[in-house]
Amino acid sequence: MSTAHDHTGTAPRVAVVVGNPKPASRTLGAAVHLARELTGAEPGLVVDLATLGPALLDWSDPTVAGLVAEVGAADLVVVACPTYKGTFTGLLKLFLDRFGTEGLSGVAVPLMLGAGPGHALAPELTLRPVLTEIGASVPTRALYVVDAAHDDPASYAAWLERARPVITASLHDLPRRAGATA
């Protein structure tokens, strides 16, 4: 995959954003697993929103602003949260609310965990439109994982089989896309 990134001389920038009120949650574990499986490497940035605290409510906080910029510049972002009330968490949305219309310049993967299968449509119907609204390209289907099976590779396997070539190709395309818009 190296030639695709000759323009930068570096691997793709991969970020994970986790909107679970509990730090170091299973959601985080699932999101990092997904990033690793999609790219073959550890994500360069993991934003565990639960650790940011009240800064998230302060629209002038420089730490949050820095994270928004860094996530916004990533080539691939896995955006993950548990399912609360049939949709994404307020914690995650607090962070996403900071992004401008083209705030996410790369590819995003929506991931949601939930207590049971009944909310499986939530990431595709509720989280994904938020990510496209802030500029992300979301070329794969969103992924929903039942909590209890969050550490079962089978929860990800079928999705990964379809998503990996799409994501790989998208990361390959970065210089081409950049060129096309230049």
Added chain:
Amino acid sequence: MSTAHDHTGTAPRVAVVVGNPKPASRTLGAAVHLARELTGAEPGLVVDLATLGPALLDWSDPTVAGLVAEVGAADLVVVACPTYKGTFTGLLKLFLDRFGTEGLSGVAVPLMLGAGPGHALAPELTLRPVLTEIGASVPTRALYVVDAAHDDPASYAAWLERARPVITASLHDLPRRAGATA
């Protein structure tokens, strides 16, 4: 309407919840206006979430828990926020995330303000399902108001004409509904 409320001897309990990061916002003005127009009285409780601060991030905070209980017991709740990224704000969702599956026992009215007409479907498609998920009955269509026209009665008139009889009837029904479930 008095007989309908003989069970309590009081007027219906009406609450307004506002999820605008700016306190005393136009969203609040619009929501209070709606509550007043629907019931002919001032709302008994106005929760301006922006004033709660970091307590909203603390799941054990007793003030927030008290407000959740009070809003949950209201007969009518106007739930309002601006449109951020095509949907409700993180601030509003932070609060709604505290409610249980049957946390809202009364009737809810979803109201969203937005910069332009392009997000007019947002309250019906994104906010309303959250309110039904936490138990509310949402018998009217959701309302979307363009920011710049927030103080123009015409922004509310057509909606009010259709919604008022439905809401009035729902408040009449409270004892009957309570009786039916007893």
Added chain:
Amino acid sequence: MSTAHDHTGTAPRVAVVVGNPKPASRTLGAAVHLARELTGAEPGLVVDLATLGPALLDWSDPTVAGLVAEVGAADLVVVACPTYKGTFTGLLKLFLDRFGTEGLSGVAVPLMLGAGPGHALAPELTLRPVLTEIGASVPTRALYVVDAAHDDPASYAAWLERARPVITASLHDLPRRAGATA
């Protein structure tokens, strides 16, 4: 409940609309069951769209126009279909496309059946907004039933317990609502 309907001297008009490409489907059975459980009587009108055939594609067909008018005037309509591609069927939408903005003047109950639990959010997130768009009041949560359990009363019991008093009250309110808009 009789006094509530003194204005007409008749029982509430109850209709069932079924958008399953197969006539006399389990969807139809489930919808009629729901109507019966909600009102204590057989629905006065059952529209099994599969039996209408090509007339549904002919926007000038008088039979379809007549059914649109009759369903539109019902006090309560159960609108039911299987889940195709995560949402309502094209067959059902063909019929709903005929209704004007205030084409449904009564209360609607969205019901969808599906092969598994994964599409449980579909009726609330996808069918319900269509019904409110054409004027219906949808005061209950939408209902999703897994196909294989369509004839198990337990698939409906919890929903019915919450919905019945709301629907009963809504039917009681008909004269009051009509009066309020007069």
Added chain:
Amino acid sequence: MSTAHDHTGTAPRVAVVVGNPKPASRTLGAAVHLARELTGAEPGLVVDLATLGPALLDWSDPTVAGLVAEVGAADLVVVACPTYKGTFTGLLKLFLDRFGTEGLSGVAVPLMLGAGPGHALAPELTLRPVLTEIGASVPTRALYVVDAAHDDPASYAAWLERARPVITASLHDLPRRAGATA
């Protein structure tokens, strides 16, 4: 772009599907315009569903089955319809209901036209999830165009500027993606 398609020796297969009950509609014009602007060539297949008639209601019709197969195999499909009742038309959904879970193997672009700006969220929130459900990759934001401006290039320009490099890259990727799944 030729080298990207050396595996086939042909240009990408581009299809347009139009779900407007009126044949040769403005929707069709807009969809063909979009396909042309995205690829620099005329679409190889235009399915104007209004011309298919009752065959769309016959699940065993071979003509419809053939079109489903052909559209499903396209590298790029523009899927377009007017906005009816806040969402896609029944006519379009009748056709999409024929596709299997991985029935669309390429990239899809959702396009909806509507009478006013108020339904602008409809393609992203309602049509796009149907396309991903049947297997499509939808790497761009969905596009909404106001009817009256359907022949104004400005209705497409900003969207095209962002979408063109993404779509171009996706078509480049076809052999790579095919290889990755082989």
